[in-house]
Amino acid sequence: MSDHESDDATGSDEQEGGNGDEPTFEAAEYADGTVTHPPHTVSPNGAERVGTVDLREREGRVVTWTTSTATPPGVREPNTLAIVEFEMGDDYDGPPVRALGQIAERGEPGGSGGAADADGGEQFDVDIGDRVEPVYADELREPGAGIREPESQDWDGFRFRPVK
Amino acid sequence: MERVAIVGASMTRFGQRDAWVRELLAEAGAAALDDAGVDGDDLDHLYVSNMASGEFEGQTGVPNALAHDLAAQPAYTARIDQTSSSGGAGVYAAWQSVASGASDLTMLVGGEKMTHRTTSEATDVIASLTHPVEYKQGVTLPSFAGLTARLYLDEYDAPRESLGKVAVKNHENGVDNPHAQFRKEVDLDTVLDSPIVADPLRLYDFCPITDGSAALVFCPESVAEEYAPDGNYAVISGIGGATDTHVVHERADPTTMGGVVDSSDIAYEMAGIGPDDVDVAELHDMFTILEFLQSEDLGFFEKGEGWKAVEEGVTDRDGDLPINTSGGLKSKGHPLGASGVAQVYEIFKQVTGDAGPRQVEADTGLACNVGGFGNCVTTTILEGSQ
DSSP states (O other): OTTOOOOOSSOOSOSBSOSSSSOOBEEEEETTSOEESSOOSBOTTSOBEEEEEEOTTOOEEEEEEEEESSOOTTSOSSEEEEEEEEOOOTTOOSSOOEEEEEBOBTTOOTTOOOHHHHTTOOBOOOOTTOEEEEEEESOSSOTTTSSSOGGGSOOOEEEEEEOO | OOOEEEEEEEEOOOBSOSSOHHHHHHHHHHHHHHHHTOOGGGOSEEEEEOSOHHHHHSOOOHHHHHHHHTTOTTOEEEEEOBTBTHHHHHHHHHHHHHHTTSOSSEEEEEEEOOTTSOHHHHHHHHHTTSOHHHHTTTOOHHHHHHHHHHHHHHHHTOOHHHHHHHHHHHHHHHTTOTTOSOOSOOOHHHHHHSOEEETTEEGGGBOOOOBEEEEEEEEEGGGHHHHOTTSOOEEEEEEEEEEOOSSGGGSSSTTOOHHHHHHHHHHHHHHTOOGGGOOEEEOOOSBHHHHHHHHHHTTSSOTTOHHHHHHTTTTSTTSSSOBOTTOHHHHHOOOHHHHHHHHHHHHHHHHTTOOGGGOOOOSEEEEEEEETTTTEEEEEEEEEOO
């Protein structure tokens, strides 16, 4: 388990938000020691899920990024996205733990700013290899604006901003 | 197991059409029946490849509607949905139906009606295949392409221009395809100066939104000459289907499409050939970067070398391995459920020597149809009977 946080063996279906006061950036840990975001029923090797890991306090590096200028309904435009690989510590020897996330906006006060009030905000510049950290946003995309049923999933989550 | 032949093929004009999905399916289906010289009620099985007629136009139950329109009752029908690879999955289902002995005559019709929706709406329908943690970030299939293209160019030191040359080549091929949505050449400057859609990719790196339909008729090879009296037909010598992770960022190497590797391994083994034996290929160039990834993951070129093949003209129509002689999805268009069927239509035309001005020397051809961003893949290998 190394330095990963852990709780119940069944885990929660919630990806972000958690059950406590503080939203969590939830990944799953499995019996074979691997960690994935998002959580799945079993690991890539079929091992059962044994706990969760909160990625919120971890830094990562940008694997790649893009700025999308043609975004779907309810999504900020432009929308800079990055795939980020988390630093999991020397004790972790599983497959890379990554997440796809929006790049945060300058002046975003460490978490606030939903899709509507964030629209058009200047987004940080990032490049491959840059160090970034998660920043909570209570609404990444306007629920109900797109085709997906609003109640079928969460709409809060984490963006990434460069580490100073 | 029966070897399976294709004895009839058709496709409608791809592009912006007034017809709705039922009419598009019926147009291609009737033409394929005519091509094979059979009637609707000769069919044992009738499959429809379609991703989202319910979401796009509120029309569900399309297989039964098509069976009625073509007087194919009491044929068994089913809709095959595997997102953008619905067409390839339909080929797999049709092949299975005949190879297993369950059907002596099967027709597959793939089709989609999309252009009545705005680009934003159509993009969202397609992006709805993503995982919730991806969807809420506003990811689209084009943005996956931008993410992957940037990484590919960086890892393999490929010039941005090489992606543009895929678009130039496929538009050039599309000029000679009467069914293609865009029958005009584009030059490299036009591609590289077009508006950014998902940096570093620009408008001309992407296929259009398209209406259209395509159809194929399958039977046991042992009776193929009943439908092809001249003895000129195609045989499915190999076919394989595979999946990769649903969540794209969980792949070990984001520039490798595992489903392409695995599905082609199965297809090659069944056909008893290797990538060097393929004479012509139709790849799923929904985005220019996908032509590089698939040409490498199919084993045509070493990893990171696909861009060089395009630069050197290897994949041109008169090159050693012509790729996307039809114009590809890039020029021909991409009506989701029809695309995989139309890819096999082009290979059928090539290996039966009926591709007109697009004809290349080809005994063996391969079609690779990709769903999602490599999430589901079907690879089909055809050989000509003559």
